[in-house]
Amino acid sequence: MPQAVNVRIAELSMNDLEKIAWTDEFSVGNKRLDEQHFKIVSFINKLIDLPSFNSQAEALEYITQMLAYSREHLDYEEQILRENDYEEYSSHAVIHQFYIKKVEGFLKMSFNDNDRLKHEILKFLKEWWTYHILEEDMKYRPFLESKGLT
Numbered sequence: 001m002p003q004a005v006n007v008r009i010a011e012l013s014m015n016d017l018e019k020i021a022w023t024d025e026f027s028v029g030n031k032r033l034d035e036q037h038f039k040i041v042s043f044i045n046k047l048i049d050l051p052s053f054n055s056q057a058e059a060l061e062y063i064t065q066m067l068a069y070s071r072e073h074l075d076y077e078e079q080i081l082r083e084n085d086y087e088e089y090s091s092h093a094v095i096h097q098f099y100i101k102k103v104e105g106f107l108k109m110s111f112n113d114n115d116r117l118k119h120e121i122l123k124f125l126k127e128w129w130t131y132h133i134l135e136e137d138m139k140y141r142p143f144l145e146s147k148g149l150t
């Protein structure tokens with residue numbers, strides 16, 4: 001694992017309420033994918049600003065919107081990798097499916113204890129997306145570059 005990723009993940013567990021700082025380190029070298037990743041990271045940072053979910057409806061609205069942003073991105077990323085015969089396509093798509101199932105699971109939760117659940121969701125989203133972009137997505141960067149898909 002690259003040292004930068006290790007440091008980033010260690011920082012995460014130390015302070016869950018710190019926003020994800022978007023740097024060039026997050027770039028996978030493709031403009032549209034970077035834009036989608038940026039949108040998702042910004043949406044996670046928005047959750048950090050929220051003291052807690054004020055109601056069940058507010059929590060469900062956030063999770064539903066996150067699912068929509070996520071699906072839009074994951075579908076596009078899978079399409080670009082599949083159409084260009086990326087070798088690790090299948091295993092990468094399985095990781096995406098795990099994520100979608102996990103976030104769909106949040107929709108079934110009861111938000112009576114808003115602070116705890118908000119924290120749980122935030123922690124999952126921060127850790128998953130930071131690790132996924134910096135570690136898993138970054139593996140296809142040289143592949144996309146070799147295909148001229150920037």
Ligand SMILES: [Fe+2]
Binds near residue numbers: 077092096132136137
């Ligand atoms: Fe991915």
Ligand SMILES: [Fe+2]
Binds near residue numbers: 037073
């Ligand atoms: Fe991605």
